[in-house]
Amino acid sequence: xxxxxxxxxxxxRQFTRLTHILKTMRGVDIADFLEELDHKAxxxxxxxxxxxxxxxxxxxxxxxxxxxFSMIVDERELANIxxxxxxxxxxxxxxEMPAYVVKRILKNSSEMERRLINQFLNYPEDSAGSIMxxxxxxxxxxxxxxxxxxxxxxxxxQKETIYTCYVIDxxxxxxxxxxLKDLVLANPDDKIQAIMETQIIYxxxxxxxxxxxxxxxxxGFLALPVVDQERRLVGIITVDDIVDVIELENTEDFHxxxxxxxxxxxxxxxxxxxLAKNRILWLMFLMISATISGGIIRNYExxxxxxxxxxxxxxxxxxxxxxxxxxxxxxxxxSIALGEITVRDTLKVIWKELKxxxxxxxxLAIVNLLKIYYIDGYGMLLAxxxxxxxxxxxxxxxxxxxxxxxxxQRFRIDPAxxxxxxxxxxxxxISLIFYFRFAVWIMGI
Amino acid sequence: xxxxxxxxxxxxRQFTRLTHILKTMRGVDIADFLEELDHKAxxxxxxxxxxxxxxxxxxxxxxxxxxxFSMIVDERELANIxxxxxxxxxxxxxxEMPAYVVKRILKNSSEMERRLINQFLNYPEDSAGSIMxxxxxxxxxxxxxxxxxxxxxxxxxQKETIYTCYVIDxxxxxxxxxxLKDLVLANPDDKIQAIMETQIIYxxxxxxxxxxxxxxxxxGFLALPVVDQERRLVGIITVDDIVDVIELENTEDFHxxxxxxxxxxxxxxxxxxxLAKNRILWLMFLMISATISGGIIRNYExxxxxxxxxxxxxxxxxxxxxxxxxxxxxxxxxSIALGEITVRDTLKVIWKELKxxxxxxxxLAIVNLLKIYYIDGYGMLLAxxxxxxxxxxxxxxxxxxxxxxxxxQRFRIDPAxxxxxxxxxxxxxISLIFYFRFAVWIMGI
Numbered sequence: 001x002x003x004x005x006x007x008x009x010x011x012x013r014q015f016t017r018l019t020h021i022l023k024t025m026r027g028v029d030i031a032d033f034l035e036e037l038d039h040k041a042x043x044x045x046x047x048x049x050x051x052x053x054x055x056x057x058x059x060x061x062x063x064x065x066x067x068x069f070s071m072i073v074d075e076r077e078l079a080n081i082x083x084x085x086x087x088x089x090x091x092x093x094x095x096e097m098p099a100y101v102v103k104r105i106l107k108n109s110s111e112m113e114r115r116l117i118n119q120f121l122n123y124p125e126d127s128a129g130s131i132m133x134x135x136x137x138x139x140x141x142x143x144x145x146x147x148x149x150x151x152x153x154x155x156x157x158q159k160e161t162i163y164t165c166y167v168i169d170x171x172x173x174x175x176x177x178x179x180l181k182d183l184v185l186a187n188p189d190d191k192i193q194a195i196m197e198t199q200i201i202y203x204x205x206x207x208x209x210x211x212x213x214x215x216x217x218x219x220g221f222l223a224l225p226v227v228d229q230e231r232r233l234v235g236i237i238t239v240d241d242i243v244d245v246i247e248l249e250n251t252e253d254f255h256x257x258x259x260x261x262x263x264x265x266x267x268x269x270x271x272x273x274x275l276a277k278n279r280i281l282w283l284m285f286l287m288i289s290a291t292i293s294g295g296i297i298r299n300y301e302x303x304x305x306x307x308x309x310x311x312x313x314x315x316x317x318x319x320x321x322x323x324x325x326x327x328x329x330x331x332x333x334x335s336i337a338l339g340e341i342t343v344r345d346t347l348k349v350i351w352k353e354l355k356x357x358x359x360x361x362x363x364l365a366i367v368n369l370l371k372i373y374y375i376d377g378y379g380m381l382l383a384x385x386x387x388x389x390x391x392x393x394x395x396x397x398x399x400x401x402x403x404x405x406x407x408x409q410r411f412r413i414d415p416a417x418x419x420x421x422x423x424x425x426x427x428x429x430i431s432l433i434f435y436f437r438f439a440v441w442i443m444g445i
Numbered sequence: 446x447x448x449x450x451x452x453x454x455x456x457x458r459q460f461t462r463l464t465h466i467l468k469t470m471r472g473v474d475i476a477d478f479l480e481e482l483d484h485k486a487x488x489x490x491x492x493x494x495x496x497x498x499x500x501x502x503x504x505x506x507x508x509x510x511x512x513x514f515s516m517i518v519d520e521r522e523l524a525n526i527x528x529x530x531x532x533x534x535x536x537x538x539x540x541e542m543p544a545y546v547v548k549r550i551l552k553n554s555s556e557m558e559r560r561l562i563n564q565f566l567n568y569p570e571d572s573a574g575s576i577m578x579x580x581x582x583x584x585x586x587x588x589x590x591x592x593x594x595x596x597x598x599x600x601x602x603q604k605e606t607i608y609t610c611y612v613i614d615x616x617x618x619x620x621x622x623x624x625l626k627d628l629v630l631a632n633p634d635d636k637i638q639a640i641m642e643t644q645i646i647y648x649x650x651x652x653x654x655x656x657x658x659x660x661x662x663x664x665g666f667l668a669l670p671v672v673d674q675e676r677r678l679v680g681i682i683t684v685d686d687i688v689d690v691i692e693l694e695n696t697e698d699f700h701x702x703x704x705x706x707x708x709x710x711x712x713x714x715x716x717x718x719x720l721a722k723n724r725i726l727w728l729m730f731l732m733i734s735a736t737i738s739g740g741i742i743r744n745y746e747x748x749x750x751x752x753x754x755x756x757x758x759x760x761x762x763x764x765x766x767x768x769x770x771x772x773x774x775x776x777x778x779x780s781i782a783l784g785e786i787t788v789r790d791t792l793k794v795i796w797k798e799l800k801x802x803x804x805x806x807x808x809l810a811i812v813n814l815l816k817i818y819y820i821d822g823y824g825m826l827l828a829x830x831x832x833x834x835x836x837x838x839x840x841x842x843x844x845x846x847x848x849x850x851x852x853x854q855r856f857r858i859d860p861a862x863x864x865x866x867x868x869x870x871x872x873x874x875i876s877l878i879f880y881f882r883f884a885v886w887i888m889g890i
Binding site for chain 2: 181222239246247250275297308313322326327329341359421
């Protein structure tokens with residue numbers, strides 16, 4: 001977005017006009033604008049906003065900017081804003097802030113509020129408990145639709161959603177769900193009991209957010225109730241938060257597949273040392289693993305001394321093997337993530353990859369044979385050695401690439417780590433063994 | 446899901462009990478159950494379902510099963526179901542079915558309906574027009590809230606959502622948006638005009654679905670209006686469809702990054718020849734590109750003849766270079782996809798990757814040096830040659846990995862193709878050149 005006009009107004013101190021425009025904008029856009037300003041200007045603009053909008057803007061600032069902001073606004077003002085945040089945003093904020101800021105904010109909170117915050121901070125990262133919010137509409141089943149609607153009208157402003165409402169019993173156990181659509185369509189004198197849906201899909205506070213995202217994707221819900229061990233309703237998760245979860249989980253998979261320790265801050269906001277830390281372990285591990293390939297070459301040094309030309313085709317064989325394996329592992333990893341295949345399909349995957357590998361391996365091998373013999377001008381025996389190795393490597397790579405993610409899944413390891421880098425390292429070693437064996441057999445060295 | 450109990454009931458012909466249970470299930474789950482049955486049993490179960498549920502189930506069947514189903518149910522029955530599908534599902538269905546099936550279904554449609562369907566079939570794939578639906582609530586701004594609510598009650602059953610309603614003028618141009626929440630909270634005598642939101646974010650029929658998903662992610666909407674060139678409201682897109690779009694776009698990126706031509710059917714539903722087709726082009730291209738590396742080796746054959754030991758470290762150098770480059774390209778590709786970095790950040794990315802590359806490259810090079818000299822027992826000059834090459838390769842790989850996706854983005858090519866496989870091929874060639882140069886300089890061959 002381009003904020004040039006807004007910045008000009010700010011420079012010319014046209015605050016009335018600026019305020020007028022800001023009021024027509026959405027919180028997330030104003031947050032972007034603030035992040036482009038220096039502290040003083042940002043604070044000035046922030047104070048022009050009506051309270052509701054200010055809270056919305058604040059919840060949309062990046063963690064880093066929220067933290068900077070918390071240092072420059074005064075205590076009273078900050079407490080007022082944090083107070084008004086939706087509960088899930090408040091928890092996110094408190095989690096990220098340094099302890100002394102949190103202390104300042106919570107000073108004025110009630111005992112009950114503080115206990116609740118503590119409970120939320122204790123839910124495991126990525127659990128339903130850690131992403132749910134407590135601002136939902138609930139009522140008992142014996143009230144009428146008219147009463148329910150009145151209730152919604154009175155409390156709607158503080159609720160994250162009013163489109164799905166929850167029916168609970170005296171022990172706060174979840175008994176049913178009523179959508180605002182049901183309520184609007186029902187006769188006002190109907191009892192909630194008569195119109196509520198009792199076949200409820202719900203999740204537990206300790207369920208993993210990835211599984212929760214799957215439930216949303218499967219059923220197309222707008223919100224999902226979260227219950228504790230006693231099936232008491234403790235929170236809800238809304239679809240807009242789940243959209244973030246989906247992208248987060250995908251990012252995690254991309255990172256793992258690129259041999260990077262996953263992290264959550266944006267690339268530009270992550271420090272150089274942190275970025276280095278997230279990469280070095282995998283690089284080191286893969287580098288050391290690659291020495292196995294070196295060891296194999298060392299074993300055949302005498303063969304190589306006789307026919308140095310064998311070395312010429314090493315990169316092509318290793319790269320093609322790696323690529324063939326990555327293709328299979330990428331497909332299988334993604335299909336597992338989307339729930340399209342499970343461990344039960346392992347044999348189907350192997351059989352499929354076997355057929356595909358011959359279909360792609362044969363043309364590759366033939367092109368290779370012709371190129372080495374006719375274009376490069378090497379002998380037919382060398383051409384045959386390289387092409388046979390290529391075919392066998394491709395077949396082998398595709399089976400390994402297809403099967404390793406399934407094995408990982410079976411042992412509850414994230415299949416995403418069985419991606420290109422690891423497959424390449426494994427396939428490299430195997431293709432070298434094939435290569436030298438075939439060289440010995442075919443060329444008789 | 447486990448359908449054993451349902452299958453038992455089916456075998457024992459306990460249809461009343463089975464029907465009773467099916468009625469408590471969701472469409473998507475019943476669809477999964479049907480897909481596990483043979484045609485005859487599936488048709489039998491399908492006919493047990495009440496009409497609404499049957500339609501829901503049908504829309505959740507995979508394309509393949511929808512197609513098979515269309516062959517076995519009778520014409521009247523099929524037309525009845527298709528008639529009841531939401532418009533976007535109907536379009537999806539018609540797009541996938543063979544022409545003679547479509548003809549059978551549309552035989553009884555009105556002229557207007559057929560024209561509308563044709564218009565929808567003509568929207569480009571992945572455009573807003575191709576994923577929108579026409580079942581939305583609209584009214585004029587001068588009616589009262591009470592009237593609007595009455596209107597909603599009368600038409601709600603046929604609408605994809607009633608939570609966001611659209612205010613249009615006499616030319617059907619979009620003037621405002623009213624949520625059901627606004628309506629429920631407002632005074633029934635208020636005019637729509639007084640409560641509608643006029644700062645509307647909307648998309649155009651030809652906008653790409655990836656950009657639309659970004660709008661949803663940014664603003665957390667439940668629905669988004671789609672207008673034509675004259676700003677006339679022609680459809681809406683709901684968040685549940687966008688969740689599918691997000692996963693589809695991610696799958697496309699995963700496929701591209703794994704050197705696969707992207708495709709949409711699930712892995713198990715895709716034929717072996719199709720899978721082979723989607724892989725062979727990239728494999729062939731990368732295989733031929735890899736011969737550049739072979740050519741470099743050929744150039745230095747005499748050097749290799751003198752020191753065959755140089756070959757031992759080829760796999761490690763090539764793999765580590767490839768991995769270092771993939772890490773950077775993965776991060777940058779993902780950050781571009783999430784909108785966290787743009788072409789304007791190119792210099793920042795290069796500078797960051799340069800620093801990171803030294804931070805990870807130096808420890809790798811040192812470990813290598815020590816290992817080659819002390820553990821492998823090679824001479825110090827060879828150890829120095831390999832380690833220097835490793836450091837330079839890592840630095841180079843990280844810069845290339847960071848910069849190529851940015852260049853692709855600049856020229857509107859999908860950055861995802863600048864992933865591991867292509868980077869590896871490029872880095873391989875460069876690392877070989879460094880390797881032999883350093884060997885000549887350091888070891889004096």
